[in-house]
Amino acid sequence: xxxxxxxxxxxxHDDHAHGGIGKYIAVFVALCxxxxxxxxxxxxxxxxxxxxxxGWAFMMAVSCTKAMLVxxxxxxxxxxxxxxxxxxxPAAMMALFMVIMLAPDxxxxxxxxxxxxxxxxxxxxxxxxxxxxxxxxxxxxxxxx
Amino acid sequence: xxxxxxxxxxxxxHGQAGGHDDGHDDGHQGHVHLQYQPGLPLSxxxxxxxxxxxxxxxxxxxxxxxxxxxxxxxxxxxKPHHVHLSEPIGAFNTFVLICSSVTVVLAFExxxxxxxxxxxxxxxxxxxxxxxxxxxxxxxxxAKFSHGIFPWAPHGLIHERPDLYYxxxxxxRLGEPAIIxxxxxxxxxxxxxxGPEQQAARSALQQVRTMVADPNQQAFDMAVVADQIAPxxxxxxxxxxAGHAHGINDAFPWLRLPIVIPGGNMWASTYFLLTGFHAxxxxxxxxxxxxxxxxxxxxxxxxMIESAGLYWHFVDLVWIFMFPLLYLF
Numbered sequence: 432x433x434x435x436x437x438x439x440x441x442x443x444h445d446d447h448a449h450g451g452i453g454k455y456i457a458v459f460v461a462l463c464x465x466x467x468x469x470x471x472x473x474x475x476x477x478x479x480x481x482x483x484x485x486g487w488a489f490m491m492a493v494s495c496t497k498a499m500l501v502x503x504x505x506x507x508x509x510x511x512x513x514x515x516x517x518x519x520x521p522a523a524m525m526a527l528f529m530v531i532m533l534a535p536d537x538x539x540x541x542x543x544x545x546x547x548x549x550x551x552x553x554x555x556x557x558x559x560x561x562x563x564x565x566x567x568x569x570x571x572x573x574x575x576x
Numbered sequence: 577x578x579x580x581x582x583x584x585x586x587x588x589x590h591g592q593a594g595g596h597d598d599g600h601d602d603g604h605q606g607h608v609h610l611q612y613q614p615g616l617p618l619s620x621x622x623x624x625x626x627x628x629x630x631x632x633x634x635x636x637x638x639x640x641x642x643x644x645x646x647x648x649x650x651x652x653x654x655k656p657h658h659v660h661l662s663e664p665i666g667a668f669n670t671f672v673l674i675c676s677s678v679t680v681v682l683a684f685e686x687x688x689x690x691x692x693x694x695x696x697x698x699x700x701x702x703x704x705x706x707x708x709x710x711x712x713x714x715x716x717x718x719a720k721f722s723h724g725i726f727p728w729a730p731h732g733l734i735h736e737r738p739d740l741y742y743x744x745x746x747x748x749r750l751g752e753p754a755i756i757x758x759x760x761x762x763x764x765x766x767x768x769x770x771g772p773e774q775q776a777a778r779s780a781l782q783q784v785r786t787m788v789a790d791p792n793q794q795a796f797d798m799a800v801v802a803d804q805i806a807p808x809x810x811x812x813x814x815x816x817x818a819g820h821a822h823g824i825n826d827a828f829p830w831l832r833l834p835i836v837i838p839g840g841n842m843w844a845s846t847y848f849l850l851t852g853f854h855a856x857x858x859x860x861x862x863x864x865x866x867x868x869x870x871x872x873x874x875x876x877x878x879x880m881i882e883s884a885g886l887y888w889h890f891v892d893l894v895w896i897f898m899f900p901l902l903y904l905f
Contacts, residue, residue: 452685459678466670469900470663490900497896505681505889507882512617518626522633529641537642538649553736553838554651560796561738561836562810564803565821 458504462497469493625883629890632857636894639853643846643901652839656903658808659843660719666903669712670895676705677892680865680885687878695873695881702888703865706858713855720844723806724825724835727848733825733832734840738798745834746801747788758830777827780804784824784833802836847902854894861888 471477472486479485503509508519544552616623647653656663683698720726724733735742749755759781767775784804787797802808807821825833837843864884871877 452682455678455681455685459674462674463671466667466674469904470667472904473663487905490904494897494900498893501677501889501893501896505677505892506886514616514618518630522630522637525634526637526641529637530644533642533645534649538645540649541651551736551739551741552651553840555838557737557799557836557838558652558808560799561803561808561838564796564799565807565809568800568803568807569809 454504458500461500465493465497465500619879621879621883622886625886629886632890636853636897639850640894640897640901643850646842646846647901647905650839650842654837654839654843658837659725659840659847660723661847661903662716662719663903665712665716666899669709670899672705672709672712673892673895676702676709677889679705680881680888683873684878684881684885687873687881688875690875692872692874696869699865699869699873699881703862703869706862706865706888710855710858710862713851717848720847722829724832725837725840725844727844727852732841732844733834734844735802735834735836736838736841738802738836739795740793740798742834742836743788743793743798743801746784746805749831749833750785750788755831762828773822774827777822777824781824781828781831799836805833806835806837808837850898850902854891854898857891857894861891 469490472479472489477486502519508515541552618626679698679702683695683702686692686695686698721731726732735745750759762778762781770778781804784801787793787801790797804824806823806825809821825831825835861884864887868877868881868884871880873881
């Protein structure tokens with residue numbers, strides 16, 4: 432059922448065969464690789480620089496893969512019986528529901544704002560103003576800034 | 577199949593309840609033997625831990641789900657370098673937690689094979705890695721606090737826009753009695769007693785004081801004021817020292833003038849809530865491991881270690897989702 436590590440000695444008497452330590456190391460290496468991959472969107476080789484949604488989707492895919500590896504192997508769910516589906520599937524559905532249900536009231540809260548809020552809320556033009564002020568200051572006194 | 581696990585004490589007066597093949601007449605005892613069928617093929621400890629984890633899944637799904645919705649529905653969200661967020665530090669923390677997941681799994685494997693010494697070693701390593709994670713988190717929090725980024729007012733100095741309300745907040749801070757005294761002290765300090773950065777900051781402060789007091793101030797003036805106090809240059813531009821651009825608040829930390837980070841308050845609120853709750857869960861996990869270290873970590877206690885490990889893996893799982901959402905998006 433699983434590969435044998437060189438230092439394996441005790442016979443299997445639990446859910447899955449002993450000697451799965453090599454498997455854990457393999458999962459660990461995969462997790463480290465995937466963590467590095469999530470920075471791939473920052474590298475100059477990333478082709479979708481002007482479509483951040485592609486980057487977000489990629490990063491979520493990497494996270495989900497890492498999560499699956501941890502759940503299946505570190506939490507032994509790969510070897511568990513059918514109750515694992517009863518646990519995970521409704522929870523995943525509800526996590527998705529949570530985001531969908533909040534989207535109309537919270538996600539789209541800025542589609543229609545009152546004038547009071549419009550006066551006080553931050554907007555991209557504020558950031559542009561601050562960046563322009565910073566650039567001006569850098570030009571005016573490059574050593575002092 | 578035929579070994580009875582439960583015996584019901586049988587009362588004499590009611591006669592013997594029949595109907596079971598395994599039941600037999602003990603005479604004056606009269607036990608009825610039933611077969612115990614476990615509902616699920618796992619131990620009670622593990623079952624209850626999984627039930628608890630499903631509640632934790634809902635807890636963090638609520639927090640992360642609302643973060644996703646808040647962040648993507650915001651008109652503007654701060655960039656990582658605006659709020660002193662370091663992606664490499666986050667990646668390092670991710671690596672630390674992944675390592676701790678491996679060590680706890682190895683502790684469990686050692687315990688199952690009754691290698692108590694090795695199990696203790698791996699568990700101790702898990703504890704140390706978890707503590708390292710918390711230490712790095714504390715360092716990150718300190719970086720935020722020292723720049724006036726707190727999850728609540730009045731500690732937090734963040735304003736959303738460089739507008740007239742911001743200008744009057746700066747003016748109010750400069751008008752506080754304690755600050756007036758210290759400013760007077762600062763003005764009277766001869767130039768050679770201050771470092772070059774502080775001299776430049778002092779003249780910038782003078783400019784700021786003039787601008788916020790000016791009755792004819794224009795909208796862009798407040799942006800200039802904000803930039804002097806805590807700059808937010810576009811990434812890659814402007815001069816940087818020690819990894820981020822310096823302003824008056826950096827040269828004189830006691831001044832704590834209001835700063836402008838568009839979207840910064842919502843960011844601070846969600847960041848500290850998410851990472852704070854996660855850190856609390858890490859602390860609880862570390863307490864569990866510390867307590868477990870006082871037990872003999874052999875085959876008899878392997879079930880406890882497995883359950884503790886499940887909890888710790890879940891904590892790692894939450895961080896695996898939190899890291900890209902908070903740091904990389």
